Amino acid sequence: MTIRYADMKEAIDRNWYRIDPNLVMLMERLVDSTDQAWSDEKLSHMGKLIGGRIARNAELTDKDPAKLVRWDRDGEEINDVVHPESSLDTKRELWKNNFIHLPESEEAGERGRPSPPPTHIGYFYLLCQCDTGMVCSVTMTSGVMRLIERYGDDKTKDVFLPKLYLTDFDAGWDGSMYLTEKAGGSDLGLTETVATKEGDTWRLNGFKWFCSNVDGDAIVTLARPEGAPAGIKGLGLFAVSRRLEDGSPNGVHIRQIKDKMGTRSVPTGEVDFVDAIAYPLAADGTPEDGRGINRMMEFVNQSRIVVAAMGAGIMRRVFLEAAIRATQREAFGGPINRHAMVREQLIDLMCESEAAAVLLFESAARIPTDRSKPVGTEDSLARILVPLTKMRCTRGGVQSASAALELFGGNGYIENWPMARQYRDAQCHTLWEGTENVLSLDVLRTMVKKQAHTALLDRLNECVSGATHPILANVRRSVSDAIARLTEDLVRVASAGKEGALLHARHLANEMADVAQCALVLEEAQWELDHKNTAHKAVVAAWLTRSRFEPRSQWNKANEGLIIGLFEKLIEYDTITAEEAAASL
Template sequence: MSTQSLISLNKNQVLREDFRVSTNYFESDLPLRHFLQTRTSAEGYAHMQPKLQALGEAAAGEMNPLSLTADKQGPVLVKRDFYGRDTNEIQFHPAYDALKRIAVDSDMFRVKWEPSLRERFAPELHRLGFSTGFLYAMSESGLYCPLCMTDGVARLIDRYCSTEDKARLLPRIYTDKVEALFTGAMFLTEKAGGSDVGANIVRATPHQGDYYLLNGEKWFCSNANAEIIFALARPEGAAEGTRGLGIFLVEKQKPDGSKNEMNIIRLKDKLGVRSMASAECILTDTWGKLIGEEGQGFKIMTDMINLSRLYNAVAAMGGSRRALIEVYQFLKYRTTFGKSALEHALIREKMAELGTLHLMQFYLTWRAIEALDAADNGHEQEAELIRLLTPMVKKSTAEHSVYSIRESMELMGGIGYIEDGVMPKLMRDAMVLPIWEGAGNIMTLDMLRASLKSNGFGVMCAEIAALLPKAGVHEAVLAAQLQEIQAVAKELFRQPQEIIETTAKPLFERLTKLYAVVAMLRYEDSQSSVWIRIALEEAVTRYFTPSSLQPKAPRSVAEIDTLIGWEF
């Protein structure tokens, strides 16, 4: 073969021959490592570091084919056995079970619920648990939903169940043996209600002791095969609306060990998160144990819902980070028009935007997780803040994840659209994030409610004001934004309800951007400053400076490298 032919062959490839990818998503993520090293205790970080190391390697390696397989070979409902007996069993591909094993091995539940670890790391349980969750969600967000539900039911069991139930069920959640794991579920949604939970009509009839018989249909039951289910139902004679709902612990077996009947009508054929089972279920004299008092159901369930919203945010952050890794690695080693794709100005401009968005959402999410840790440990001001911050971070991260993944896919061109790779799955999985655990309008109403009924708005504004001096030359611009937001809010809260609601959405979106930008300054030190300062400059220019057609220089390749925080 001629020399010219060899040269042509060498050029006939998608990426350069020196192409490299991250083989460990924990090791290659500088912002994540820095955050955990500086915002968790030395003892907590030392305990989790081997788990993070192992999971980071798994997320970049073995989880990828497992996740793609579990997505394409989703769960199957087996209604009856060979002899015609009703079974209502859900069967999963072995890849799903392998992914579950990786989750158990990561200690994401054990560090939070095993008694000695829980006592040892009490001030930082959510930070430690979500540290592995973030890495896990980068490769598998389908199963991350059942894992979210499992942590949620553990929270309800711990806070509201009897000592006997705690001793019986919690060890099945913090187990280090995957075959012993009990997963959880929340049966909330009904046809008549949807987001209007107060319209739910499933009925509960007193039966034996604390047990009721539940009858009716639950319309969207994610992780339908769960061993531990918390279901909302309306006791006979109870008031209408959410005030009349009770919450019931439903298990696969009745107290005598016989099967607890639940008819699974069909599995939902979802756009994304296809690896896990969502179903329509009819409860027919299904045994459920009343937790708390009859009218406390929705109030108790909100503890699980709010935790799930943070899981939603972590899943969104994990998905957008994975997309950022994929597109960054691709562009760094892709040659177009005679030079590296990253050397093109428009690509660098878009990567600067995506990198900035990721850091804003990254620090916003971890700020919320820190607030929950503090609130769970009795910090009243952080408890006020988390009421506003939870719906805020859920809405913001979900919307930005969808946007960032779509933009990353476009930057990769046609290859980003091919199902052999991970980008289409990331896109499909992310589309549910603005919907689950309350759609955007519900989050806006919850932010409004939190602002009117608690001091979360005041706490957030005070924190922004305290951090503004760290913004340096950008302090005046950001301070003006804060003053405008406070002035509009003061006037708005006196208006009729419809005006309040329609104005609240842009108001809270502006507040979210401002808080996300300023939150980065909370975590700035000599090491993180190198990427936070680039993101701060980008954010202020993009979101808080009047648009201009004045000439603008794009970020350098070195600055993009720093902003992405990618290191081998």
């Protein structure tokens, strides 16, 4: 599959699955052979929809985001969030095409077996290239649905699930999550919203500071039952419908929609609960049992994977846009992609995008998708890989968006070109579901409580031991040496005492992410040589290991040969023979 960027004017109105050989390869490698034809068809359909209609909608929505009409002309409070038609059209298309409802769909029932998890992650990866705010909105609905399925009693399920399951967006409900309060920020233990029980009815009173997809019909929130202890163990988990069964308002008052830097397609607001009727999500206990936060946090790894996909999706999108633009923009006697420094930048954007993608799909594969199994029962490898993936992909989104924007020159900074929104949106993802500091602490915690680093080292060594092709020898040696250094650093941090470990937590997490990405791309390179007879991934693995582990890699002669001699074949995904690749390895 050869991609000719010179034949494209821009990324929009292309089938984003069909012009992404790396994603196609991931599906060939990860999806069972009995499901590959079906998966390929579904992703091709979604790639065309997202790359065309939904991508065009995303540009319109960013320039005309949702607005709050709090009062009607008679001065009555109505709390109406008015969405642009572009946003509503996107949601209608996603709902209609089973973007989040695929497991419950009629098609899934007819197949008689679950849809392949990599295919569904592929859906999110494609949408993240287009509109990460919309991904947040969609994910809220999915998360609310799963929490009510697991923890709602029969009455709660009857109220919420029939509407959440509908694939007609206008007739169904979408979801919201109201967790953060002004006093606490990320410290949910400072939650002040109070839940009071009156007979069999719970009512909520309090103020929520960051409410994602603020006007969703089905809300999940945290509140402290009256008399519960302070701190995180005193919280209960509740579902709230925006309107009561008779259609009247349910005490949910939107103060304002925040004027955000990016991700404008998902309205984020401030909300007061005033005697809002709530349904406890505690079918396995009670709202007062101190496990509300545990129930909520069981889904944190799934949420982090989605946010990681946002970063990885932006990395892919900005590489694609930059590769196209570099064939069109002329400077100093020709298209800028003829110049060595630009070639180096494009190769780096592509390699970093592929490294993010393999880490994303590896982590996602570790999270259970069988609903009969308890959520939050991921193996220890997932517990350490997911925060590493979220950290690396979201930071990579910011870095790649900045680098790609520069290749557009001044036009990159202009809002009616494609790069400015990607750069604005990318910065949000480092905040959602945990900053780098929080994620690094989670990595330390899994090391102490789960010994998760041993599972990670085992997986990395498995990647290295399977890379037996002769042209991978240098890369294999480099990754093996990096694993040895990582092992030494793990011992160093373990013996550094509490303050020393906290000081080095982020350094260690970044080192783990470096080694994990290189090891996984090395494994891909072996698979590609075995099954596709091309050395594209071998060259990518060599580029990444040198950039990660060689302090002066910019002076490496192999890199020079790659930039000068293999640029077109590498960037355009032409077949690269082992002999052609050898000089670059």
